[in-house]
Amino acid sequence: MSARILVVDDILANRRLMQAKLEAKYYSVLLAENGPHALEVAHSSAPEIILLDVMMPGMDGYEVCRQLKASPETAHIPVVMLTALSETADRVRGLDAGADDFLTKPVDDFALMSRLNALLRYNAVTNELRQREASGVKIGAFSEDEASTLNRPVNVLVVDTSPYNIKRLRDPLEQAGHRVFTLDQADGLKQSGNEKLDVVLLGMSNQGYDPLRLCAHLRTNDATRALSIIVTVDERDVDLAGRALELGASDVIQQPLAVEELLARIRTQTRRSRYVEILRNRVDRGLELSVIDQLTGLYNRRYMNNQLSLWMKRSSMGGTPLSVVSVDIDHFKKVNDVYGHEAGDRVLKEFAERIMANVRPKDIVCRPGGEEFLVIMPETGGDLACSAAERIRRAIAAETFDGGTRSASALEVTVSAGVATFLGDEDTIADMMRRADDALYKAKSAGRNQVKSLAA
Amino acid sequence: MSARILVVDDILANRRLMQAKLEAKYYSVLLAENGPHALEVAHSSAPEIILLDVMMPGMDGYEVCRQLKASPETAHIPVVMLTALSETADRVRGLDAGADDFLTKPVDDFALMSRLNALLRYNAVTNELRQREASGVKIGAFSEDEASTLNRPVNVLVVDTSPYNIKRLRDPLEQAGHRVFTLDQADGLKQSGNEKLDVVLLGMSNQGYDPLRLCAHLRTNDATRALSIIVTVDERDVDLAGRALELGASDVIQQPLAVEELLARIRTQTRRSRYVEILRNRVDRGLELSVIDQLTGLYNRRYMNNQLSLWMKRSSMGGTPLSVVSVDIDHFKKVNDVYGHEAGDRVLKEFAERIMANVRPKDIVCRPGGEEFLVIMPETGGDLACSAAERIRRAIAAETFDGGTRSASALEVTVSAGVATFLGDEDTIADMMRRADDALYKAKSAGRNQVKSLAA
Known part of the structure; x- marks a missing residue:
């Protein structure tokens, strides 16, 4: 694979020789004749590898290497140091300055080319990751x-x-x-x-x-x-x-x-x-943060839609059933209004934990927003989903919630839930969600703290 | 670079010959003697490349290829088809079945090895990306x-x-x-x-x-x-x-x-x-979604902290100034209580747009939560930050906001802002934020709709 290589050497003949060797293998070559020039080219032209002479007047190779490795813009570029010396102490000094490898002059062609290939492979992996600039990946x-x-x-x-x-x-x-x-x-x-x-x-x-x-x-x-x-x-x-x-x-x-x-x-x-x-x-x-609801740690609306569409496709192809349960906390607005947002948030968190403790590993629990929750139940028919929802309802009603303040330390919380089942090829996310919400509405109108499906 | 290669051929001698060639180059080799067996091995052992014979009794190579490419688990594995035929029509049929390349038997060693290398390079790029499973990247x-x-x-x-x-x-x-x-x-x-x-x-x-x-x-x-x-x-x-x-x-x-x-x-x-x-x-x-506040499109608290710590370090090293402006909408709770959450959300969105229109490209505008906003101003001293904050304040107060309903179509909105400047090495994010909040508090106590810094 070809690549752009920066050759740093104070002696013209050395630069020319190395350039000829590399160009014969179709590498493209940048040249620098001293340390400051090398730093400048490394910043402006983004070479993929730097071949760096050690003994140079003024700034020597060790110092150039240290500065390259200290700058966030160039720290990732592999540096191979070239030297006439072959003392261990010099090699250690170079490696400690951050050099990635070391070759002794005169440079053996085969050794050079195999080192370059190994470093380019390393680059191929890191570059793909480094390019993801958002979110402080760099x-x-x-x-x-x-x-x-x-x-x-x-x-x-x-x-x-x-x-x-x-x-x-x-x-x-x-x-x-x-x-x-x-x-x-x-x-x-x-x-x-x-x-x-x-x-x-x-x-x-x-x-x-x-x-x-x-x-x-x-x-x-x-x-x-x-x-x-x-x-x-x-x-x-x-x-x-x-x-x-x-x-x-x-x-x-x-x-x-x-x-x-x-x-x-x-x-x-x-x-x-x-x-x-x-x-x-x-x-x-x-990536994880982009699919997680920060308050509860459950999946957010975006992931819910992704997964729902994925499981609907799988269900269409494989013929396995699929259900969703829409869960809504009864009179949640009251908790916020009477005990404050902090108590409300604590209830939502504990609520999320209780749901998680009462579903199977394959169920996908989401919080699309506010006090609404949705559980996607793959490979699950309507009857099974109804009993799963009933288990959740009981787990919520069984024990009071701690809102974190004295007045809110034992809140009675109940939920209503609506179950919908995937109807096959013609069904859409919007339709299935609407059916789950209709069922939820039935549960609310029938007095809350209960589970309904549309058929029931 | 070494790799795991699946060789599919119905004839034992062909399998052995290819295995010997590949192992001599230190590839590790998996073998399959017919189509169904190949599909099984491809799923269970995740080969990096598949060399696939075309002419096999039962399921032929075209059909194997089609099934490999149709399955999400194996679609990314490059397939090289091997055939005694060298008719264009056969090659086109193979490519259309999803084959990545085509080699004619008897296979030339040099051609084979250079194709394998090219495909492995392609794999190196895609694997790094494919491994990011969260968020539906796969x-x-x-x-x-x-x-x-x-x-x-x-x-x-x-x-x-x-x-x-x-x-x-x-x-x-x-x-x-x-x-x-x-x-x-x-x-x-x-x-x-x-x-x-x-x-x-x-x-x-x-x-x-x-x-x-x-x-x-x-x-x-x-x-x-x-x-x-x-x-x-x-x-x-x-x-x-x-x-x-x-x-x-x-x-x-x-x-x-x-x-x-x-x-x-x-x-x-x-x-x-x-x-x-x-x-x-x-x-x-x-990654973008993980640093963005979904309502306003501004950066979230997580990114704010990342960037603030980054710019504080840069400021320490480079000696350039750094300021932050804490901006808070005056009496925002009233908008929500009187006109409802939807009107409140519309105001927040328009508010974000007006701030964005009144800062420089290098300023980083964040919404850490609720009605609080924070603008990070790199390379900016306190005086300049105060005038920038004043420009934002005026842009908000200059025109009414549209809350989206008739009663809320012309809301008077004002902001208070507090400015803090980085004090150098000993300073921390928490301290700087606290100073900005103290300044903001001064602005609120002095009657709101104004900008304060601690010194002023």
Whole structure:
């Protein structure tokens, strides 16, 4: 897949060389010759990846990276640092400045292209989420909950056939505050509840299994596909690393392992996957709020109409029955007028809880507005719906409601309910709702605190 | 990237051969030996792509495809049909049954792998959206608006250096009801407003340009990246087709062009890209609703708090001022009590419109609840905020409001407003809101219909 890549290097010949390499693979290339220029282009031209030289006069690569990652407009752009140095300390410094990856000059073409592909895949996922700007989905500030997501302990699964290798990894990881699991402990982790694995550390060289197949398996398995996979390879197995990245590995680290670098790469990968998790949660939470009535937590009118139309279609196709129950609190206006809105709101909330406690999981309880409620009952005929409505009526009348003030601490509340059943293809939402309301009206006129259907 | 692929073929040797090919590339493979079995596996195991043999005893591939595409649970899975036949009529029949692509047996490895990659990329985009289940994002039924999105005329851009080729394509496309543009007309299309290009038809062989570079350019350019790109190649340029798919082309069709096949492929591509458009709109619309007050269309309390915390942070970092104006309708309870809730709601709506007409685009107007409103004014000091609030006050008092009934057709409405300004790092949302409310209280006590800040 093609992409727009920003190349930052103070030496013209280096820029030209990298440009030629990338354009030969049909990437489109932006160029910058120093740090401030790079920051400017990153803001104005929205590159998808930045290749950043470390050693530059004036502002060096570490500082450029720090500034890119500190700005909400550019923080999401993956940065690959390029350096002539291959000291662990330099790599750790780069990763800590927020770099997503690190390549040593002269840059190996195969290594470069497989890194670019892996980063573009990551972009494809986050971009779709980031584009949802409404509702604060775009990451700006983190809430407290989100910050705790970012900072919870990291669970690392170490996959290696040598007990010696596992032990050598376990100690420094645990010292860094991570929790380490091996394959035979992974099931235990799953069973322990809401604990989630973050990173798989996968030994690629000299293993008793085919490491590429395991890598592919982790990526195609629903339970493991969202994990960060860091593979460790011997220096002579560079090709293996490239193929692992192509199959979906998130990062590669070369043996012999430098602990500091390993920890920095785990930090980077964890930050990324938790960032995606936060984006997803923001979108989902936003969508949830759009279908929920804020006072009671029941579904709102919009969702009610969606679901009703969906279930009417299913009922038409599958021939299963469908009913709705319109529920209305008797004389609710009085509660508001006599005891105030706050007492009224408390009654509505408790009312919603009692309904929820008296319906089946498949029933859809909605509050289209005010003191009206509607229960959609899929796969339910009129008689069954009437007895379900009767159960609700009794649950409301059985105990008084607490309006929260002394005078309103034991309010007698009753409801009237009207039941309507779907009549098949020709029926419409409006008609079915009107029949439910007509039945409700019958219940009200007959003295309230009762259930009626039109037939009855 | 690895993936789970379902191979459907009635002949054991064919299944084994395809399985070996795919597993060599580390795909994980599911197998089915007939149509009903394929439908079962597709539902139970959620494959990411289905390779479907056409000629099978009992239920043939066309029928399997139709049933897969008719079921909401499997409709999104790309289907590639495999056949010994290479008649255009068969391909068109497959595409019309909903197939996403077509390969002729014996299957060329390179062609197969590049098609799989292209389809997996498409999956990566749609899966992220499809997973947002709340709020009816998942495609079930289409609304009227959505159906009209699906059925609007298709705008096709034909890119070819030969006027003869262009003419040969234009006629059949226009007869099929599509609208055809050439490169020199593309600008005109852009300027004509909300018209959107759907498909680019890109000649790859014997052109005066580098077709791969153009393909990459279309995919990296913001204005064109979401387009479907169908490339046309000569039979001898199969490699070129594969590379185009790798760079992001959506589909390939071989010269000499069969018009029926071309039209079927355009239908398939357009259906796919509009499907993505509908998914995106559903997510965006859902998110929008979660931050909007349904009565007035202003932002709700949740968004107000988000934005306020965001702008306070920006103000802290950048040193620009920030103010808020708390606005409250004077004696609003009376409107409700005397003229009823409907009149009250009409007043709130018109009130919201007048505020919106009297603020700057960067101001954020919120209705946290009831008759309270809050305007967040980024990059605005206290004095400027006071004059802005004064402008709002005058706009409300200047003309009567129409409550919708004869008795309520000319209501005199006034507002009081309190202004507070951000005090820097130590300041909190709660403190700033309290200061705005204190100022508002001062305005009320001083006789209403006026603006106060705490300092004044």
